[in-house]
Amino acid sequence: MRVAVVHNDSKPSVELAKEFFKKCKKAYIQIDEENPQLVVTIGGDGTLLSAFHKYQHLLNTVRFVGIHTGHLGFYTDWRDYELDELFESLKRDEGESVSYPLLDVRVEYENEKESETFIALNEAVLKKFDGTMVCEIFVKGELFETFRGDGVCVSTPTGSTGISKSLGGAVIHPRTEAIQLTEMASLNNRVYRTLSSPMIIAKDEWIVIKPIQGDGLILSVDNLTFPNRKIKKIIYRIARERVHFARYRHTHFWNRVENSFIGALNRDEKNFQEHS
Ligand code: NAP
Numbered sequence: 112m113r114v115a116v117v118h119n120d121s122k123p124s125v126e127l128a129k130e131f132f133k134k135c136k137k138a139y140i141q142i143d144e145e146n147p148q149l150v151v152t153i154g155g156d157g158t159l160l161s162a163f164h165k166y167q168h169l170l171n172t173v174r175f176v177g178i179h180t181g182h183l184g185f186y187t188d189w190r191d192y193e194l195d196e197l198f199e200s201l202k203r204d205e206g207e208s209v210s211y212p213l214l215d216v217r218v219e220y221e222n223e224k225e226s227e228t229f230i231a232l233n234e235a236v237l238k239k240f241d242g243t244m245v246c247e248i249f250v251k252g253e254l255f256e257t258f259r260g261d262g263v264c265v266s267t268p269t270g271s272t273g274i275s276k277s278l279g280g281a282v283i284h285p286r287t288e289a290i291q292l293t294e295m296a297s298l299n300n301r302v303y304r305t306l307s308s309p310m311i312i313a314k315d316e317w318i319v320i321k322p323i324q325g326d327g328l329i330l331s332v333d334n335l336t337f338p339n340r341k342i343k344k345i346i347y348r349i350a351r352e353r354v355h356f357a358r359y360r361h362t363h364f365w366n367r368v369e370n371s372f373i374g375a376l377n378r379d380e381k382n383f384q385e386h387s
Contacts, residue, residue, distance in 0.1 A: 115147035119154035233270030238262025
């Protein structure tokens with residue numbers, strides 16, 4: 112198997128990467144940064160996002176596996192102290208995998224013939240440098256609302272626990288094939304009226320956003336930012352491509368959610384109830 116490693120710059124991640132390379136050498140596992148079949152990330156969910164974009168051109172053939180050097184993450188199944196266990200699974204690898212939907216973001220620019228397509232693992236956020244952004248939002252070809260506010264976010268199911276959740280979006284099980292639109296501080300008055308709640312649209316539907324003024328906008332796709340181009344419209348839909356993760360063991364999605372967002376508080380309450 113050809114393996115690539117992507118790690119962040121923190122000391123624990125750098126040390127773990129060194130240990131990982133040593134183990135690969137000993138087990139005759141080939142390191143191939145150019146054309147890997149498995150990408151191992153060492154860091155956090157953010158590191159996995161970076162690795163995703165680095166190897167986005169290989170999405171049909173590559174699988175990802177994440178080691179977290181902090182708490183357990185959403186894209187990271189392994190903790191730093193489980194390196195030996197992960198390595199044993201890797202040696203016995205039989206191609207086990209799980210795949211999740213991605214977001215296709217097609218951007219058309221003013222005065223440019225060519226459109227540009229991005230693939231997001233978490234989400235795409237459109238907002239303005241300063242002032243409020245005004246745009247028309249279409250769902251499945253029909254005008255749905257005129258939005259005025261800080262910006263809008265369209266996320267994948269796996270991205271629903273990222274910024275989308277901070278914007279009041281629902282947490283979506285990653286097996287659900289849907290995309291979610293959340294608003295950032297919408298203005299609601301006699302002129303501008305929005306739904307003011309998150310929307311989850313089905314897999315055969317799509318969202319189009321047409322800014323009234325295309326300049327001064329910032330588009331971010333996961334951890335990447337693209338400012339300074341005059342945007343005519345953006346079309347969001349579920350991508351044809353999917354992301355594949357090497358699934359050597361299963362962590363229940365809702366356990367992961369509980370662990371990340373409720374955690375100690377919930378356990379304290381359970382103890383309190385048991386002892387009262
Ligand atoms: P960052 O600002 O350095 O870190 C953002 C945080 O979001 C990190 O704690 C990261 O986890 C976590 N995260 C990333 N993807 C997640 C997911 N799918 N579910 C739950 N948590 C997730 O930025 P970054 O590391 O480059 O990551 C970019 C992502 O951060 C964006 O795609 C966006 O979803 C998220 N973000 C969230 C907010 C917010 O909630 N207000 C604001 C900006 C960005 P790790 O610590 O494990 O890396």
